[in-house]
Amino acid sequence: MKVLVTGSTGFIGLNLVHKLQTTNSFEPLTLVRESSQTEMLPAGVETVYGxxxxxxxxxxxxxxxxxxxxxAAVYPGYDNDTEQQAENEEGFIREVNVSGTQLLLERAADHNIETVVFTSTINAHPDLYDDTVDNQYVITKYEADQEIVHGDWPFDWSIIHPTYVIGPRDYRLNHFNLFQRVAANRLLVPPLYIPGQYNIVHVFDVVDTLRTALNEIGTNRFVVSGENHSASTLYRTIAAVADDNCFVPPIPRSVVSIGLSPIVNRLHNRGLYPINGAEFRSGVQRGTVPERFTNAAPAKQRSLRTTVKDAYNWYQSVGVL
Incomplete structure (x- = not known):
């Protein structure tokens, strides 16, 4: 089966194409823009421009x-290319994520494509979507999702909803800051990091789900999630894998709420901290899901430690750690 992959030079795309290239069942065909950096694609992979x-x-x-x-999608703030950052306006995001997806689906139907697999995000899952959200990526992913669900398509389709994905081939260093904090500190406590929760999944688990979806019949929706972990648990896991003597003690919630929030607020007011005290008390939520959505995937999942270790080893291998 020849599989056209859009977004093939992105984080998930690179891992997917490298995996497909090593299988006998699937032959990847990568759709790239003329400005795309294709040197990280595997040798010998077929490429078409679009x-x-x-x-x-x-x-x-x-x-x-x-x-x-x-x-392929536009995610504001996740491009290191300054020209792309300038383009990351609401109209451009919608043009790519919604209109571009709709057009691609229509043309896929015209060309008798047998199976379409669309990668969304966990916050755009219809059971989890918040219609008051102020995030153009999530909004446009949800709208593209609805184009698929309500369309009368001749092909089988699946929609994939991963949580917070980390792992090898993060060439844009989108998630490197998690590991950098551990490497840069012997003692890691708030406000050196923002408290909260993460639901981490291995990029290989997402890739395995995408491959599984290629063989699915009919219409399907898959969540790819792990467990919800506190930020301190995540950083302790990174520190254990790194073995570089970074100590990440558990911090009681009361200390964060009562003791640190006023300090954070003063730092924020002086332009020295990215969020205010109230936001600090609330904490970050990265991919977290209700209990019934945890540890969900049609493929075997890797543990948090394995996921962190593989990401850490890759950052080391390219010389950034």
Whole structure:
């Protein structure tokens, strides 16, 4: 089965294409923009040029493919390219994430694509979506999701909802700050990090789910999630894997709420801290889900420690740790 992959030079896309390239069942065909950095793609992989904002540019790829995995999207703040950052306005995000997806689906149907797999995000899952959310990525992913669900499509389709994904090939260093904090501190306590919760999944688990979805019949929706862990648990796991003598003690919630919040507020008012005291008390939530959605995936999942270790080892291998 020849699989057209959009977003193939992104974090998940690179891991997916490398995996597909080593299997006998699937042959990847990568759709890239002319400005894309393709040097990290595996040697010998087929490439076609196309752009979701340019109708007609991806016809050749669809004509040659049996299935489509759609990963390409604009995520504000996650591009290191300054030109792309300038483009990350609401209109451009919608043009790519919603209009581009709709057009791609229509053309996939015209070219008799057998299976479409769309990668969304956990917060755009219809059972978890908050229609008051002020996040254009989540909003547009939900709208693209609804285009798929309510369309009369001739192909089988699956929608994938991963939580907070880490692992190898994070060339844009989107999640490196988690590991950098541990490497830079012997004692790691708030406000050196923001308290909260994380639901971490291995990028390989997402890739395995995408591969599984290629063989699914009908219409499907898959959550890829782990357990909800406190920020301190996550940092302690990183410290244990790194073995660099960083101590991450558990901090009682009362200390965060009563003792540290006023300090954070003063720092924020002086432009020295990214969030205010109230936001600090609330804490970050990265991919967290209700209990019934935890540890969900159609493929075997890796543990938090394995996930952290694989990510840490990769950052070490490229010389940033």
């Amino acid at each position: 752009d979701l904002t340019q109708p007609g540019s991806f016809e050749d790829g669809l004509r040659r493919a049996d299935a489509l995995i759609h990963l």
